Structures are given as structure tokens and as C-alpha cells.
Amino acid sequence: MRLRHILRRLAHAPMFTAIAVATLAIGIGANTAIFSVIEGVLLKPLPYAQAEKLIAVDHTAFGDHIMHAGMAAFLYFTYREQNRTLEDVGMWDTSSVTVTGLAEPEQVNELNVTDAVLPLLKVQPMLGRVFSREDDSPGSRETAILTSGFSISSRCCSSRFARTGIKPFSVISAIRRWEG
Numbered sequence: 386m387r388l389r390h391i392l393r394r395l396a397h398a399p400m401f402t403a404i405a406v407a408t409l410a411i412g413i414g415a416n417t418a419i420f421s422v423i424e425g426v427l428l429k430p431l432p433y434a435q436a437e438k439l440i441a442v443d444h445t446a447f448g449d450h451i452m453h454a455g456m457a458a459f460l461y462f463t464y465r466e467q468n469r470t471l472e473d474v475g476m477w478d479t480s481s482v483t484v485t486g487l488a489e490p491e492q493v494n495e496l497n498v499t500d501a502v503l504p505l506l507k508v509q510p511m512l513g514r515v516f517s518r519e520d521d522s523p524g525s526r527e528t529a530i531l532t533s534g535f536s537i538s539s540r541c542c543s544s545r546f547a548r549t550g551i552k553p554f555s556v557i558s559a560i561r562r563w564e565g
């Protein structure tokens with residue numbers, strides 16, 4: 386009985402009803418959007434084991450007005466050798482390269498990592514091994530780990546590839562591709 390009375394009152398004031406419904410819709414939509422962002426950025430854990438133990442180090446050059454200067458190789462080696470509190474120190478960078486072999490050249494995304502990154506993320510290869518300190522040393526041969534989404538068979542018959550402008554490298558393992 387009471388609901389019928391409320392609906393009749395709302396039908397007699399269509400402008401008020403429209404504004405009230407629009408206000409509720411905007412409020413519910415905004416609340417959902419804000420919660421989705423907070424859940425995705427703050428509440429949802431990173432897709433890595435023990436993600437709460439990961440930290441990122443960045444440098445700022447205030448004099449040159451550079452807010453995110455990244456990390457130079459000499460700083461990485463200093464942090465790695467002088468480290469007394471962290472499990473290990475790793476460094477990574479992304480780029481896009483052209484991969485060649487026996488097939489047509491292909492533009493692919495590349496993630497350059499030091500030997501400590503995959504063990505810190507607790508990523509185990511499906512085949513082969515992770516990078517070692519020897520792979521990370523100056524003058525060592527170029528090595529690569531492929532994700533499962535990268536097809537070796539379409540490139541060539543062996544594990545030797547070449548990147549345009551860079552010497553060939555050897556594939557030492559394959560890991561599962563993760564979305565993160």
C-alpha cells in the first residue's frame with residue numbers, strides 16, 4: 386500500500402523523479418568507478434609471489450627538473466654489491482626490437498632484466514634455466530628467455546636469433562607469459 390502511494394506521488398512530479406533517478410544513477414556509477422580504481426591499484430595484489438616484499442627504487446635529479454631519472458648501471462652494481470638489507474637487487478628496462486631468423490623480421494617487445502629479477506619475482510622457467518651472474522657480466526654472450534607466447538618454430542630450427550643492430554643471442558629457457 387505504501388509503495389503504491391510513493392509511486393503515485395513520483396508520477397505526479399516527473400521533473401523531480403527524473404532528477405532524483407539521474408542523481409542516484411550518477412552517484413552509484415561514480416562510486417562503482419572509484420571503487421574499481423581503488424581495488425585495481427591499491428587492494429588487488431600484484432601477480433607475483435610475496436609481492437608485499439617488492440620495492441622499486443627511482444632517482445630524481447631536482448637540478449635538471451627530472452622527476453624520474455631511473456637507474457644507471459653503476460648505481461645498480463653499487464646497490465647490488467653494497468646491499469645488506471634486501472634479499473637481492475634487480476634492474477629492468479623495456480624496449481622494442483626487431484627479431485630476425487629464417488622467417489620474416491618481426492617487431493617484438495623486449496624486457497631487459499638482470500640476473501636477480503626472475504628469482505625475486507619467483508618466476509620459474511618451463512624449460513631451461515634463469516639468468517646467472519655470468520650472463521649478467523660485461524663481455525658475456527647475449528642470452529634470452531622467451532615467453533610461451535613467442536614461437537621459436539616460426540623463426541628458425543635452433544635457439545639462435547638476431548636482433549637488428551645487435552649481435553645474435555642464445556635462448557636459454559622459456560617462461561609462462563603472465564599478464565600484469
